[in-house]
Amino acid sequence: MNENEFRASQAGGVPPTYSHPHYQQPVAAAPVLTPPRPKKKRVAALVTAGTLAAAVIGGASGAAVVALDSGTSTGTATSATTVSSTTNTDVSAVAAKVLSSVVQVNVTTRQGEAIGSGVILTADGKILTNAHVVSDAVGDVTITLSDGTEYQASVLGADTKADIAVLQAKGASGLTAATLGDSGKVQVGEQVVAIGSPGGLQNTVTSGIVSAVDRDLSDISSGEPDTPFGQTANTASDSPSYTAIQTDASINQGNSGGPLVNMNGEVIGINSALYSPSATSTGSVGIGFAIPIDDAKTIIAQIENS
Known part of the structure; x- marks a missing residue:
């Protein structure tokens, strides 16, 4: 307090008060990394509190949690690079180009x-999605095109470690294939668009930027018997095999398996995970992750040649 305030207090005035402008209340729950699993209609999300954790954003089996080992680093992202001033920022044009190439995937499981x-x-009718979206499917899955047309589909193959699966729609023809880009050319700061069915709301479009590339997720480990990545990840070798593109485009449950595209409408990643600040919060906070499309291309080729 200043000298006048001190004298006033000594003279019987209101006692002075003190504030701590930089003080922050402690966080009640530890942060969790929650991948956007497919929206559950009848099954509640299962996200546990504890150490920093990760869970898939679109798995039919629910929101299993994989804990990040508190004693290890989550990796260092590639430094930012300058984005060309000629980058197209018309999100509506991107949406118009890509929406017809994105489907909703409905999966029936024993839980719902x-x-x-x-x-x-x-x-x-070959469809790319996350392995965790279809890992617990009972029988065929249903895909719905952007215009509402439905097809039954079977799983051609899946790599649970890479979290990639390929489906085949039965009797499909004349579908609009997406243009796959080059994730090796993705730059930090460039604008991107995410498309999918968060909460079952098909044809949802969100936009943001690339926050980081080569984000290392290999330190994820867990004692959970069934992790979102289809492994009991007790060692580094059981962890996800990819480094991710990080974005602040809104990604939520149901976005799993949908595309992250650049402003040319090219798919540069497959949305697979989101970070949540607490165990009870499962919505987007602007920290989402996508599997680089170059990694996905490798898995696609392996599945098709198997």
Whole structure:
């Protein structure tokens, strides 16, 4: 207090008060990294408190949690680079180009119905999605095009460690295949668009920027018997095999398997995870992760050649 305030207090005035402008209340729950699993219609999300954790954003099996080892680093992202001033920022044009190549994936499980997203790879109905979206499917899955047309689909193959699966729509023809880009050319700071079915709301478009590339997720480990990545990740070798593109575009449950695209409408990543600040918060806080499309291309080729 200043000298006048001190004298006033000594003279019987109101006692002075003190504030701590930089003090922050402690956080009640430890942060969790929650991948956007498919929206559950009848099954509640299962996210546990504890150490920093990660869970898939679109798995039919629910929101299993994989804990990040508190004694290890989550990796260092590649430094930012300058984005060309000629970058197209017309999100509506991107949406118009890409929406017809994005599908909703409905999965029936023993626990109920789960919803994820997918990307059309070929005109005859090959669909790219996350492995955790279809890992607990009972029988065929249903894909719904942006115009509402439905097809039954089977799982051609999946790599649970890479969290990539390829589906085949039965009897499909004339579908609009997405254009796959080059994730090796992605720059920090460039504008991106995410498309999918968060909460079952098909054809939802959100936009943001690339926050980081080469974000290392290999330190994820857990004692959970069934992690979102289909592994009991007790060692580094059981952790996800990819480094992720980080984005602040809004990604939520049901976005799993949907595309992250650049402003040319090219798919540069497959949305797979989101970070939540607490165990009870599962919505987007502007920290989402996508599997680089170059990694996905490798898995697609392996599945098709198997």
